[in-house]
Amino acid sequence: MDIASLRGTYDIFPPQSRIWESVELEARRIFNVYGCSEIRTPIIEDTRLFTRSIGEGTDIVNKEMYTFPDRKGRSITLRPEGTASVVRAYLQHSLYKDQGLCRFFYIGPMFRYERPQAGRNRQFYQLGTEFLGSTHPYYDAELISLANEILNQLNLSEKHTLEINSLGDLESRATYKTQLVEYFNDFKEQLSEDSQKRLSLNPLRILDSKDEGDKKLIQQAPLLKDSLSSRSKESFDWVLEKLQALNIPFKQNPYLVRGLDYYNDCIFEFTVENFGAQNTLLAGGRYDQLI
Known part of the structure; x- marks a missing residue:
């Protein structure tokens, strides 16, 4: 055969x-x-x-x-x-x-x-x-704790790192998208072909670009955390405090956006060193707009 x-x-x-x-x-x-x-x-x-x-x-x-x-x-x-x-x-x-x-x-x-x-x-x-x-941030922290427990129990040879960010609510993202478009429009010709398309469709997705030229421009882009509404900031701070109380180490990544449009507020990724470009093992976030 x-x-x-x-x-x-x-x-x-x-x-x-x-x-x-x-x-x-x-x-x-x-x-x-x-x-x-x-x-x-x-x-x-x-x-x-x-x-x-x-x-x-x-x-x-x-x-x-x-x-x-x-x-x-x-x-x-x-x-x-x-x-x-x-x-x-x-x-x-x-x-x-x-x-x-x-x-x-x-x-x-x-x-x-x-x-x-x-x-x-x-x-x-x-x-x-x-x-x-439930929309309470308690469950964001609980979900991250669950994911962390799975990785701990698998006894991976490589250390894993939790990266976390907040995409904010609809109000926050609307404000931030306006700022992103204004910023990237000044460098439109320098963006990759995919990012030029994303500029009109979904500018947040530019932050997820793997193109080296895009990455340099992203480093100077406005930060989403500066556009968070008071509600989103309070919710995200609650999650961070809870993770600290649970002794779960994390790194805030202001450019983390994930590849799916349904997320809002808290998002996270667990990455592993020495796994190359595909180093994300576990990831997720909140998606209130789907319900």
């Missing part, structure tokens, strides 16, 4: 499969300690779910989704991430009516049409958790 697995996909078998199993079991144990219940959603969804939630100006929607018409002409997409599907299930089944705060976790395959490289595959596996039903 000369048929091989598709590029960007791979088979998992012993001894690797036993390592995967141990990671999943440990993650499930920690999820249970934090009161999370498993949720399983379909790997195919209506394409609109992702264009509306992730954002039409993102790389995921524009370049990376596996999208195809079904036999009735409906646009179907293989899920590129887990959050949108969990929120869809939460709203579709009115889980907020009877359960109050919902803590869900999921483990499963995701799909993105990317150039295969270390740390990036076209089918990859993701475990995640979603806290739904």
Whole structure:
């Protein structure tokens, strides 16, 4: 038989499969300690779910989704991430009516049409958790604590670092976007092609650029923290104080924006040294506008 697995996909078998199993079991144990219940959603969804939630100006929607018409002409997409599907299930089944705060976790395959490289595959596996039903910053800190606990228990050979930022609320981001556009317009011709497109679609995404020329311009750009509303600043300060109380070390990264449009206020990434460009192991944030 000369048929091989598709590029960007791979088979998992012993001894690797036993390592995967141990990671999943440990993650499930920690999820249970934090009161999370498993949720399983379909790997195919209506394409609109992702264009509306992730954002039409993102790389995921524009370049990376596996999208195809079904036999009735409906646009179907293989899920590129887990959050949108969990929120869809939460709203579709009115889980907020009877359960109050919902803590869900999921483990499963995701799909993105990317150039295969270390740390990036076209089918990859993701475990995640979603806290739904409260806007209190307590749950931002609790979620970060959960993620930190998982990494601690995995006994990674490399040290992990928590980077954190606040994207602010809608009011904060509107103010900041205006400042960003004014700043980058003066250097428009120096921006990469992707960042020039983002300038009109979603200027915050320029801050996530990997282009070296863009990075130099970003270093002199206005900082989002200077545009935070009093509510957003108070909420973010609360999270930082709670993390300090929990003895969870962190580094504030004013340029951290994440690659999905649905986030607001607190966002975070756990990175690992010596993992190259794809060094983010765990990441997340708040997304009040999805609910």
